[in-house]
Amino acid sequence: MTEQELLQKADAFIDANINQIVQDIKTIVDIPSVKSAPQPGAPFGTEIRRALTAALGIAERMGFHTVNCDDYLGYAELEGERSEYIGTIAHLDVVPAGNGWHTDPYDMTVVNGYLMGRGVIDNKGPLILTYYMAAFFRDLGAKLPYSLRMMAGCDEESGMEDVKYYIAHNPQPVFLFTPDSEFPLCNGEKGHLDGNFTSRRFENGVIAAFTGGFATNAVPDAATVLLRCDASRCPAAERITVTATDEGTRIDAVGVGGHASHAEGTVNAIGVLADYLLEHDLVTPEERDYLTVVSLLCRDHLGRSLGVDCDDGIFPPLSIIGGTMRMEDGVMKQSFDSRYPTNITGTQLAEKLAAVAHRYGVEVTDVSESVPFYIEADKPEIQACLNAYNDIRGLNGKPFTMGGGTYARHFQNAISFGTEIPAEPLPDFVGKIHTANEGIGIERLKMSLKVYILALYRLMQIDFTGDAS
Incomplete structure (x- = not known):
């Protein structure tokens, strides 16, 4: 299959699934998953645990094998030809709603084509996109060269104890991206x-x-x-x-x-x-x-x-x-x-x-x-993601470094990759991450999913293991 044929299929898949994508995002945004006191079976509080259950439930409904990592983190997996895996990770915990909302932050609504609610962009909406990225390739019918693991974290906003636990008990991915930053991509964090x-x-x-x-x-x-x-x-x-x-x-x-x-x-x-x-x-x-x-x-x-x-x-x-x-x-x-x-x-x-x-x-x-981390931009996996975004958008964006901290800093080979684009203005009624009226456009969701599909297609062709076979 050529990339052009792949992207045509991606467009059809996205259009056919966008309404369900929006509904799945609402399912988890409507849960006020702010960190609270630990409880048995809920190390980051009962609402975050409820969001994890809901997110894994969506993945199971979609036909993926899921694993709950002792309530610290969960993942859905698509088995590939190799046991080595490419990972994605987004987080279910959110900062408190704060003041100044024009809509209920925990009753996601769509206003003039924008999803409005705490976590729609940081980071529940992007989590659902990773599920549908995997579903697209599963529906193509052939096994991917590497397994694919879509992780749902629970403590990104408050210390990242979830990924520390995960890394202590699981092998590292050969490469990982977190859709918890800006396009085109971030290859270093202060x-x-x-x-x-x-x-x-x-x-x-x-x-x-x-x-x-x-x-x-x-x-x-x-x-x-x-x-x-x-x-x-x-x-x-x-x-x-x-x-x-x-x-x-x-x-x-x-x-x-x-x-x-x-x-x-x-x-x-x-x-x-x-x-x-x-x-x-x-x-x-x-x-x-x-x-x-x-x-x-x-x-x-x-x-x-x-x-x-x-x-x-x-x-x-x-x-x-x-x-x-x-x-x-x-x-x-x-x-x-x-x-x-x-x-x-x-x-x-x-x-x-x-x-x-x-x-x-x-x-x-x-x-x-x-401590700070930085990955050289000329690595094939960085170029695969960067060029996927630029090719979809017809741009010449460059990797950047930032002050924000994401899960990427905890993995051996990782970047943050979308879905924000600060240079593109938002309507007055739409806020950014950690502010009132947090929102993301449906067209942004569709574009981001297409970018992730193309990026993953290219990532799967890279030899991460050094095994030419």
Whole structure:
């Protein structure tokens, strides 16, 4: 079969199945699979476990053999001529919905040709595309040269313990892509350092409660503080609402949210609130010191205010954002999420942040790190995926590196590959990943599936094993 004939069959297959694809995406998007406390048989919470059951159920209905990897992760498999396998992996866990939705984030709807709901693009919709990519080749009737394994992860947003478990108990794929990024493809990811700026316990402070953000890897669009003071001390200000309550004075701040790896144009609501409290001298000296660190963190996503900005010329410059603020028993914790290039190490970055914090009596705690990774773009498997996208779109796109972190960094030979295209504008009612009104167009789904079909066809022709037979 020529590639032209393959693509003609792909077009017919996609058109015949697109309505069922949309319905299958809805089945799993409608489950609010945000990480919660572990339960027996549900290491990442019952809703994520329910989403895994539903996703494997879809694969079983489609006729695939499925495996549940002790509730950490599941996969559907299409047996090939070899036991060695090419893998795909997408994730079922999602960040919380947040504020500002025009539709129910957990009741997926189609609005003017766009699927709307939390996870439609990050990353439940792309998971379903991998199932239908496999179904296309199964329906052709001949075995593929390699087996194909479509994995459904459960902990991508919160630490990737799922793939760590999987890799410890399973052989690595000869190649893997995760449809959890942008086209044309990403062959390198910055290092990732996260942790908390933690205060000392405030005794007799003005701040009674402070909350903000819904995920450590997202710029918060809302934050709230409750003060033990009279509302008359709190003047009006942009992005600020002051409300007198029986418990004290509540102050709400509104920002502009976004993903930690794409913080350009965001306004951190926690930073807005911290700056307001500092500007109007509404807190104790000890609280002022802590909020100064928070302000420095939230003021500049490139880390210049903290003195940690750097750029290696390979990856995008270092970025750092404040994600969530929590206060418990008088102790405040402001999370930070940094994506760093190769001219600084995670240890060096942590030391610099600790030095800034120390000047204000603040401690850096709960630090964790993932080192950068990079795969040369001239490898045949990278070119197979890249050229599949360019050939379908009639473009000349180049591989890129990014600050986002995907499952790809945990595998020996892997990339992230679609389905976002930031350069192509979305309608005003459609949001991006980790924002309100997350959406993806049906035409994007159809195009992406066609790209994946062509890419897999070419990948299957590569000798990954060194066995010429």
